[in-house]
Amino acid sequence: MHLQTQEGTGPAADAQVNALESLYSAKSTSLPFGQNVNLSSVSGPKYLTAQTLVQQVAYALSDKLFSYSPQSFDLDVAAKAWKLAGEKNAHGDVTGVQALDTRHGAGNIALGYMFSPDFNLNKRHVPQSIIASAGMLQHLRPALDQLSLLHEIANPTALQIAAVDYAGETRAGLVTDYCAALNMAEELGLGLVSSKSAFEVQHMSLLSTLLASVHPTIHTYDGITVGRETTRVVDVLGVPAVKRTYDSVLSTIKDDLTSKRLTNEGKLQKLMLSFNSELGTEYKCFEYHGHASPVAVMVVFGTVEASISAQVAEALAAQGAKVGVINVRIYRPFAEEEFIETLAPSVQQVTVLGQVKDQAGVMDASVSSALYADVMAAVNFQSLSGGKEPSVYDIKYARETVWTVAKMEALLKQLGSKPGEELQKPGLRLTSNEMKQYSFWDVDTSETVDAPFMVGQLLSDDSSTNVSARSGHDNLVQGGAIRTDLRCSQKSIEAAYSVKEADVAVVAEKSLLKDIAVLDSLKEQGTLVLRSPNWKDDEMEKNLSTPV
Secondary structure: OOOOOOOOOOHHHHHHHHHHHHHHOOOOOOOHHHOOOOHHHOOEEEEEOHHHHHHHHHHHHOOEEEEEOOOOOOOOHHHHHHHHOOOOOOOOOOOEEEEOOOOOOOOHHHHHHHOOOOOOHHHOOOOEEEEEEHHHHHHHHHHHHHHHHOHHHOOOEEEEEEEOEEOOOOOOOEEOOOHHHHHHHHHHOOEEEEOOOOOOHHHHHHHHHHHOOOOOEEEEEEOOOHHHOEEEEEEEOOHHHHHHHHHHHHHHHHHHHOOOOOOHHHHHHHHHHHHHHHHOOOOOOEEEEEOOOOOEEEEEOOHHHHHHHHHHHHHHHHOOOOEEEEEEOEEEOOOHHHHHHHOOOOOOEEEEEEEEOOHHHHHOOOOOOHHHHHHHHHHHHHHHOOOOOOEEEEEEEEOOOOOOHHHHHHHHHHHHOOOOOOOOOOOOOOOOOOOEEEEEEEEOOOOOOOHHHHHHHHHOOOOOOEEEEEEEEEOOOOOOEEEEEEEEEOOOOOOOOOOOOEEEEEEOOOOHHHHOOHHHHEEEEEEEEEOOOOOOHHHHHHHHHOOO
16 A cells, blocks of 8 residues: 555645545444445345344334433434434334433333323334343333333333443443343343344344233343444345234234243244244254264353354364354243253253353352353253253353453363363464455544545445444543454455454554554554654654554
8 A cells, every 4th residue: 555645736626525524424333334324225235233223123113212322322323313314114104213311210201101091002012112221221120120010011112232331440441241131131021132143133133022022022232343343234124024024923923922821932932933934044042053962062142252152163163172052042031941952962061151240250159140040940950851961060251351262262172171181272263264354543533533434335335245344442542542343255254353363454543553562463474554644764664663
């Protein structure tokens, strides 16, 4: 890449540049390439974020959408734009989007609307949706407690919960929080569904809305990285298709929903059969990845956890390691019999990777993860009905833990090793050789801060190439440093982790080299592009010698 200093070319050219900067300025990381998207265009192969797809399903099917989004989270930015533009939902109306503050008792507004004396009873069957972050669940608890008791006479209610919360005691500040949703589902008897990637988040949003006809249901997904990553989703359902699928599945199971003979687990099984038949999918409550005859199995819950562990388990199994991973897609209702069926007869050890609130909980032996209690109960149920009982262990991790391929590989290798066996250092490479990876580093006040998204949008114009773009912000480095990762591949891209082997790293601010180890994420023989205005050739070595 050849860099040139900017030179003035007259007022007309400057005006064009300013117009382009205004056009391409990123409005929010929760929008595809930072740009607004029309509701009618969300269909077919499309570059989208998981957060946009969640809003599309909620907006399309709901009478009212109650959102509780902290100002900088932008969980409802697309839905508010659709309402402002007068976009019609699947019922032919403009969905009422109520943006509310995160405070105690705020959930009473949604509850009060459904049970108000002047509520139109002809809309009693129409779903209502809540979009919020995990940190909001505790404030919604009183309303959800009442709703769980009155769900048979209330509207089906689905909660789309981004698993993100603020934890001031951590360095990152923002943490991935599944504890709130797991505990709330357990204590209040709510349904709980999780998405593994952006490719299935629309389907899981739809499934959670259908499951809300059985009881109020939470759909949770990563809200920090995967939820905001722009990627190409091939089979996106448009608003008419979302409504058609919802109606078709619901009509198939309507008699089962009112059946007193079926348990909630039985209703879930009927719903999953109809849902998979309608979409041509093979979703299960518990999904296994890894060796055909595993000795050790790890149980996980969560977007990044499920995505990375599944890919690592498949890679290790290909090398002969007898390990596997079970992803818990539907935590509530917890279908014990289906979980036992997922365990291979060869399994001797079941390890639960369970999230707890903080490091104190990790160190406290008296604290166990919510997922561990259910797995232990299911395994004990198996032993009572005959058969060998595998050992069950609980590996806890705090909410601020950031999972990487290396961490997951080391953990799975340890689980599959024999006592005294020497473990090899992690070295798996999940990305293909044909994939090109780029990382961009800048400060948030820079005029080039939106350039990576512009590059990603330009690359996405090639229909033969899949592009993914993700951005992260660290306000502890020089008042605000931004890293943007781009990946390009001929195949679909599922990489729930930062670029570690960039072909090209672009640093737009030289001083970042002093605070960030940029070269650690650059592959051997990779290219480092450094923006260096006003540098002279004889000063190059002096300027670069210290930071690099």
